[in-house]
Amino acid sequence: MLLQQIVNGCAMGCIYGLVALGFVLIYKATEIINFAQGDLMMVGAFVVFTCLNLNIPFIPAFLISLLFMAFMGIVIDRLVLRPLVGEPAFAIVMVTIGLGIFIRSISGMVWGYDTFQFSGGLADVPVRIGSVALSSVNLWIMGVTVLLVVGLYLFFGRTKMGISMEAASQNQLAAYLMGIGVKGVFSKIWAISAMVAAVAGIFLTPIQFLNYNMGFVGLKAFPAAVLGGFGSVPGAMVGGIIIGISEALAGIYLPDGFKDVFAWIILIVVLMIRPEGIFGIQERKRV
Amino acid sequence: MRFVKRLSYMQDILLFNYPSTMVWYLVLVAALLMVPLCFGQYWVSLMVFMGIYVIVALGMNLLTGYTGQVSLGHAAFFAAGAYTSAVLTQKLGVSFWLALPAAGVVGALLGVIVGLPALRLKGLYLAIATMGFGFIVEEVIVQWDGATNGVNGLLVTRPHLGPVSFESDESYYYLVLVTVVILIIALKNILRTPTGRAFIAVRDSEVAAESMGIRLSVYKTAAFCISAFYTGIAGSLYTHFMLFIGPENFDFMVSISFLVMILVGGLGSVHGAVFGAVFITLLPELISLSKDFLPEFIAGQAGLQAAVYGLILILFILFEPLGLYGRWLKVKHYFEQFPFYKKGTFKRVRKFHRTEQQ
Numbered sequence: 001m002l003l004q005q006i007v008n009g010c011a012m013g014c015i016y017g018l019v020a021l022g023f024v025l026i027y028k029a030t031e032i033i034n035f036a037q038g039d040l041m042m043v044g045a046f047v048v049f050t051c052l053n054l055n056i057p058f059i060p061a062f063l064i065s066l067l068f069m070a071f072m073g074i075v076i077d078r079l080v081l082r083p084l085v086g087e088p089a090f091a092i093v094m095v096t097i098g099l100g101i102f103i104r105s106i107s108g109m110v111w112g113y114d115t116f117q118f119s120g121g122l123a124d125v126p127v128r129i130g131s132v133a134l135s136s137v138n139l140w141i142m143g144v145t146v147l148l149v150v151g152l153y154l155f156f157g158r159t160k161m162g163i164s165m166e167a168a169s170q171n172q173l174a175a176y177l178m179g180i181g182v183k184g185v186f187s188k189i190w191a192i193s194a195m196v197a198a199v200a201g202i203f204l205t206p207i208q209f210l211n212y213n214m215g216f217v218g219l220k221a222f223p224a225a226v227l228g229g230f231g232s233v234p235g236a237m238v239g240g241i242i243i244g245i246s247e248a249l250a251g252i253y254l255p256d257g258f259k260d261v262f263a264w265i266i267l268i269v270v271l272m273i274r275p276e277g278i279f280g281i282q283e284r285k286r287v
Numbered sequence: 288m289r290f291v292k293r294l295s296y297m298q299d300i301l302l303f304n305y306p307s308t309m310v311w312y313l314v315l316v317a318a319l320l321m322v323p324l325c326f327g328q329y330w331v332s333l334m335v336f337m338g339i340y341v342i343v344a345l346g347m348n349l350l351t352g353y354t355g356q357v358s359l360g361h362a363a364f365f366a367a368g369a370y371t372s373a374v375l376t377q378k379l380g381v382s383f384w385l386a387l388p389a390a391g392v393v394g395a396l397l398g399v400i401v402g403l404p405a406l407r408l409k410g411l412y413l414a415i416a417t418m419g420f421g422f423i424v425e426e427v428i429v430q431w432d433g434a435t436n437g438v439n440g441l442l443v444t445r446p447h448l449g450p451v452s453f454e455s456d457e458s459y460y461y462l463v464l465v466t467v468v469i470l471i472i473a474l475k476n477i478l479r480t481p482t483g484r485a486f487i488a489v490r491d492s493e494v495a496a497e498s499m500g501i502r503l504s505v506y507k508t509a510a511f512c513i514s515a516f517y518t519g520i521a522g523s524l525y526t527h528f529m530l531f532i533g534p535e536n537f538d539f540m541v542s543i544s545f546l547v548m549i550l551v552g553g554l555g556s557v558h559g560a561v562f563g564a565v566f567i568t569l570l571p572e573l574i575s576l577s578k579d580f581l582p583e584f585i586a587g588q589a590g591l592q593a594a595v596y597g598l599i600l601i602l603f604i605l606f607e608p609l610g611l612y613g614r615w616l617k618v619k620h621y622f623e624q625f626p627f628y629k630k631g632t633f634k635r636v637r638k639f640h641r642t643e644q645q
Contacts (some may be wrong), residue, residue, distance in 0.1 A: 105594035
């Protein structure tokens with residue numbers, strides 16, 4: 001029972017981690033916290049849902065969704081965020097909140113306000129490992145997450161583009177002077193982040209639901225990102241999994257109502273004790 | 288073009304820059320006093336909501352606009368005020384006239400509790416922490432059945448003062464109007480004092496403010512405290528006007544709408560708070576009025592209001608970051624300095640180094 005809950009929490013944690021990963025990517029490159037990440041996740045899942053309804057098989061539908069989201073990420077960056085480069089962080093955060101509200105209401109208009117479900121190619125067969133029965137969906141989620149994280153970690157550490165993204169995040173002006181196309185970097189990072197969000201949404205649907213309000217789940221990724229240390233790719237995943245597991249355990253051992261806010265309690269405790277998170281680096285401020 | 292002779296330092300912090308300004312404000316107050324006589328009950332109740340949101344926006348603007356601390360959890364203070372007032376008057380039989388300040392004080396205490404850990408946090412972390420705090424308070428309301436009736440909510444009555452009853456919307460309007468005027472004057476005066484100027488210094492540069500001898504911990508907590516006091520008072524007034532409150536009145540979107548108010552109105556100005564509150568209260572009315580002129584497939588959409596809301600937020604930040612009040616200032620400036628208006632007067636300097644933006 002306990003182990004079971006831990007595994008379920010771990011799968012949910014992977015989803016939080018994936019959404020948090022989206023925050024972290026954008027934060028790393030552009031110093032923006034994207035409050036619309038959860039809503040991008042919802043759109044990604046809905047695109048797959050629409051494709052499946054049109055009798056497109058799961059794998060092509062998945063790819064269409066990724067492409068669509070990449071396009072959407074670039075459009076958002078180009079139209080909304082590019083004009084705001086260099087503005088105070090607060091204004092940019094508010095713009096992403098506005099964007100989230102806008103995307104959510106438009107999605108409600110397009111796809112309706114009902115709750116949907118799809119399982120895609122993922123048949124939910126129980127897999128027995130010892131005494132624990134794991135759902136195959138959960139295993140899929142964990143597998144894909146691990147792959148994505150390793151891929152992104154290598155991308156940021158090893159490729160030229162990844163390093164140029166890192167440089168752009170440190171100092172936009174200096175990076176620009178070093179010959180990095182900062183604007184292009186930002187567009188690419190938005191595209192990648194939107195695709196990660198789509199993956200999160202597509203894998204969240206089989207274990208939860210599909211609804212225009214799904215983006216609110218994305219808010220729980222904030223504690224995950226903060227716990228891991230904003231700006232750290234592995235940190236986001238570790239944070240997400242810790243949040244997911246502790247939430248699942250809080251659901252069993254603590255009184256009613258703790259499950260929903262446990263992530264936020266962890267967040268506030270972390271911010272009070274170690275605001276830079278597990279993997280974060282303390283930053284100094286210039287006057 | 289108007290010329291101002293600066294003869295003393297006190298002139299910079301006068302409540303009214305020109306004597307004529309005071310006359311105009313008195314005219315405005317007189318006009319507001321006439322509102323219930325000239326408009327129907329519907330508009331009066333809208334005006335009451337405006338008044339309540341003006342109080343919230345004043346508090347938000349003190350914290351965010353003047354002190355530079357972003358809060359995404361102000362609905363929590365609003366809820367604290369609302370429930371304090373509701374529980375005190377309905378369950379404990381305390382008079383409304385004690386419950387109203389008590390609501391503010393409970394809000395302020397909560398503000399101190401949030402403000403203290405917030406001292407270590409900067410910018411976006413603070414926003415996320417206050418957001419978490421908002422969610423926690425919302426859940427506490429749902430779970431604390433004994434005091435708040437959980438999801439069932441509480442029924443509340445309107446107050447009396449001796450023989451005078453505030454049962455009708457019109458009389459409640461006067462109550463709210465008086466509170467708003469008192470709180471605006473109070474805020475204006477707070478901003479004139481060394482405390483208020485310290486808030487502004489903290490916003491402009493924490494390090495510089497600290498090296499000028501301003502204790503960040505004291506002033507940041509004070510900003511949270513005063514802001515939460517205002518919001519708590521507004522919560523109390525809201526409760527007794529609505530007659531019923533439940534946890535759904537205080538969710539995350541409420542906190543967002545408070546922030547939208549000051550962003551649309553104009554950060555860091557009392558006028559901005561008022562403009563923003565009025566605009567956001569009127570927005571649903573404007574949308575339902577414009578529905579007649581829109582094509583059927585747009586007008587019939589249930590999510591139209593939220594979409595417009597999001598769009599307005601985006602457009603304001605993109606094209607008028609100073610808000611409605613900023614626009615008004617620009618127009619005023621143009622006429623005041625008529626032939627000499629410079630285009631770049633209100634231009635902001637952009638910063639491209641990461642630590643400078645925080």
